[in-house]
Amino acid sequence: xxxxxxxxxxxxxxxxxxxxxxxxxxxxxxxxxxxxxxxxxxxxxxxxxxxxxxxxxxxxxxxxxxxxxxxxxxxxxxxxxxxxxxxxxxxxxxxxxxxxxxxxxxxxxxxxxxxxxxxxxxxxxxxxxxxxxxxxxxxxxxxxxxxxxxxxxxxxxxxxxxxxxxxxxxxxxxxxxxxxxxxxxxxxxxxxxxxxxxxxxxxxxxxxxxxxxxxxxxxxxxxxxxxxxxxxxxx
Numbered sequence: 001x002x003x004x005x006x007x008x009x010x011x012x013x014x015x016x017x018x019x020x021x022x023x024x025x026x027x028x029x030x031x032x033x034x035x036x037x038x039x040x041x042x043x044x045x046x047x048x049x050x051x052x053x054x055x056x057x058x059x060x061x062x063x064x065x066x067x068x069x070x071x072x073x074x075x076x077x078x079x080x081x082x083x084x085x086x087x088x089x090x091x092x093x094x095x096x097x098x099x100x101x102x103x104x105x106x107x108x109x110x111x112x113x114x115x116x117x118x119x120x121x122x123x124x125x126x127x128x129x130x131x132x133x134x135x136x137x138x139x140x141x142x143x144x145x146x147x148x149x150x151x152x153x154x155x156x157x158x159x160x161x162x163x164x165x166x167x168x169x170x171x172x173x174x175x176x177x178x179x180x181x182x183x184x185x186x187x188x189x190x191x192x193x194x195x196x197x198x199x200x201x202x203x204x205x206x207x208x209x210x211x212x213x214x215x216x217x218x219x220x221x222x223x224x225x226x227x228x229x230x231x232x233x234x235x
Contacts, residue, residue, distance in 0.1 A: 002078050008046045012079075015041045015050045015182070016063040022186050023052060023061050029190050031109035032058070038087040041182030042097055042104045047071045049097055053084040071098045073150075088147055095153025096178060100161075105182030107189040110174050113196035117141075118169040124192075124199055127208045131199075132216040133223035134191045136164025144171040152176070164220060167192040 004012065019041045026032045026039065035058070040051035050066045067086040068079040073094030075082050087093075093106045117124055117139075124139040126132055131139070142159040145151035156176050159168045166188040167177045175192050179185030202208060211219075 002076050004046070008043065008048075011043050011045055012048065012050065012068060013063070015043050016066040016068075019050045019052070019182050020061050020063045020066050022182055023058055025186050026107075026109055026189070027058050029111075029193070031111040031189055031193055033110060037109045038089055038093075038107070039182055039186060040087075040090075040093045040106045043068070044104075048076065049093065051087050051090055051093055053081060054087050056084075069094065089152065091148070091150045092153035092156065092176070095150040096156055099153075099157045100178065102180070103178045103185075105179045105185035107177045107179075107182070107185040108174065109189050109193070111189070111193035111196070113200050114167075114169060114175040114193050115173075116200065117196055118171055118174050121171045123169070124196055125208060126211055126216055127199060127202065128195055129211070129219055130191070131195050132211055132219035133227075134188070134195075135167060136220040136224075137216055139165050139167050139169060139175075139192055139195070142168045142170040142176075145173070147173075 019039050022039045026037050035055050038052050040049050042049045048068055048070055050068055052061055053065055053067055065081045067081045068076045069086060069090060070076060071094055073090045075086055089108050096103055096106050121141055123141050126138045140159050140163060142155040145155045152170060155170060156168055166179055167175055169175055177185045177188035179188055
């Protein structure tokens with residue numbers, strides 16, 4: 001059994017509960033089917049993160065079966081849930097946490113419209129003020145990568161480093177989102193599916209009207225720095 005300080009133990013318990021609960025939001029917003037998709041959250045004050053077990057139904061997810069991993073993606077022995085296999089995307093999440101220390105949460109979904117853009121290897125153009133607000137421009141496409149090692153994680157980091165978007169469409173796979181917390185990353189996952197759907201329908205109806213870059217910049221700055229009461233309460 002790994003010995004953690006009382007503060008780290010408390011942080012792990014808090015993140016377990018948050019991550020377990022946030023998976024219900026993926027179901028609520030129709031972002032996943034069957035057992036696909038996952039949410040993870042970094043544990044404050046420790047080189048650890050919490051992620052769901054592989055292949056477990058969403059209705060069976062609970063704080064006690066969330067899995068604690070180190071930043072190499074290795075399950076921490078002796079912790080609750082350590083007898084289970086973690087999500088098949090664990091290596092990707094771990095790579096993001098190792099290389100993007102500002103990231104506190106990572107989400108992967110198979111949401112229909114975002115996956116459709118990923119299947120075409122096409123970024124979502126910034127033609128909505130909501131996109132300018134949330135993503136600061138287009139939602140980019142990451143490279144094709146096979147699940148199982150950290151290839152997907154490398155693609156996420158390479159694509160989003162220096163980019164304002166908190167979402168990436170991994171080619172032929174689907175969306176991954178990052179955030180300052182697990183909740184923030186889930187919000188980005190909800191938003192990327194919303195704009196993917198709207199822009200798809202708009203393009204079917206006629207030509208898209210791009211938003212000028214200076215307007216995108218102004219909208220992004222207002223939303224990120226002025227709008228709402230706190231960072232997590234916007235909209």
